[in-house]
Amino acid sequence: MNDFTLNAEVRSDLGKGASRRLRRLAALVPAVVYGGEKAPESISMLAKEVAKLLENDAAYSHVIELNVGGKKQNVIIKALQRHPSKGHVLHADFVRVVAGQKLTAIVPVHFVGEEAPIKKGGEISHVLNEIEVTCLPKDLPEFIEVDLSALEIGAIVHLSDLKAPKGVEFVALAHGDDKAVANVHAPRVAPEEDAAEEGAAE
Numbered sequence: 001m002n003d004f005t006l007n008a009e010v011r012s013d014l015g016k017g018a019s020r021r022l023r024r025l026a027a028l029v030p031a032v033v034y035g036g037e038k039a040p041e042s043i044s045m046l047a048k049e050v051a052k053l054l055e056n057d058a059a060y061s062h063v064i065e066l067n068v069g070g071k072k073q074n075v076i077i078k079a080l081q082r083h084p085s086k087g088h089v090l091h092a093d094f095v096r097v098v099a100g101q102k103l104t105a106i107v108p109v110h111f112v113g114e115e116a117p118i119k120k121g122g123e124i125s126h127v128l129n130e131i132e133v134t135c136l137p138k139d140l141p142e143f144i145e146v147d148l149s150a151l152e153i154g155a156i157v158h159l160s161d162l163k164a165p166k167g168v169e170f171v172a173l174a175h176g177d178d179k180a181v182a183n184v185h186a187p188r189v190a191p192e193e194d195a196a197e198e199g200a201a202e
Contacts, residue, residue, distance in 0.1 A: 005065045006053060008043040027088050033066065033075060036096035043068055044084055050089050058142040061107040063097050076105050104134045104171060111126045113149025113180065122153040122184040132171040139167035146181055156183040
């Protein structure tokens, strides 16, 4: 059983300078929790605990139990700001989860059946690696599975081709934007081969 929990403390020292000090001196990640009927709350968490949680990809689209100074609340990750080169988390935004109230979350895409189009000589491009969904907290999926096994060369998979899990709606599709998710295309000819063919023709 995965343990999606984080411990945090209320943060009263606010501002960019304070956030930098937290990260540098105390190995803490500053964050904000908002949503629901409560006011936004500034918190800080141990950087190593955040890193450990995010080792599991499912954490990005899972309800997390956030323990702030002994008070527990359910949240989801809304946004993460990472260091441009080192990749560790500099700041996090969490949204409170309210039972019976729909939430919007980013869910990763898992592609399956890629071997079949490749055996036919195709190359696969993943256009979307995550999809924004809206649903009740109890219906939040850990990922959206996309089966590519039946695709022919030249085929494109759109959001409308996917079967959303029960109770889940794709946000882009609801707004009339039928995004491409993946496609199968013929292999691109390498430049050296082009040159060789031109030489042979001459």
